[in-house]
């Protein structure tokens with residue numbers, strides 16, 4: 582089971598693709614040029630966190646899948 586529940590805030594995403602560059606096995610751009618999660622186990626939790634942290638608008642929301650605690654953005 583993936584460590585993080587990963588969500589993309591479609592209202593915030595500006596479509597720059599930074600997350601896809603950082604974690605291409607987890608994120609891809611959809612037909613509206615908004616990032617979507619393709620595989621929450623595509624990268625290690627550290628890599629997923631890194632991808633969330635490069636998002637310039639903090640559109641990637643990470644929640645601990647076990648505790649429900651919000652991990653990112655802080």
Ligand code: SF4
Nearest residue numbers: 594595597598600636
């Ligand atoms: S890094 Fe953020 S703004 Fe850029 S595509 Fe990914 S979710 Fe969207």
